[in-house]
Amino acid sequence: MIKESQEIKITTVVPMHSEIDIGTLLEIMRQCKLTREEFLKLL
Numbered sequence: 001m002i003k004e005s006q007e008i009k010i011t012t013v014v015p016m017h018s019e020i021d022i023g024t025l026l027e028i029m030r031q032c033k034l035t036r037e038e039f040l041k042l043l
Contacts, residue, residue, distance in 0.1 A: 001013075001014050001028065001032060003032045003033070003034070010031065010032050010033065012028055012031040012032055014028055
């Protein structure tokens, strides 16, 4: 997963599982500096 803006480019690994634990998902969101609202817009 890559998040880019004019100031920064953030890359993180997302596991290829059929389901991801909530803790793993929250850590991915934290690493990408995504709010819950931003994440939900991407779904």
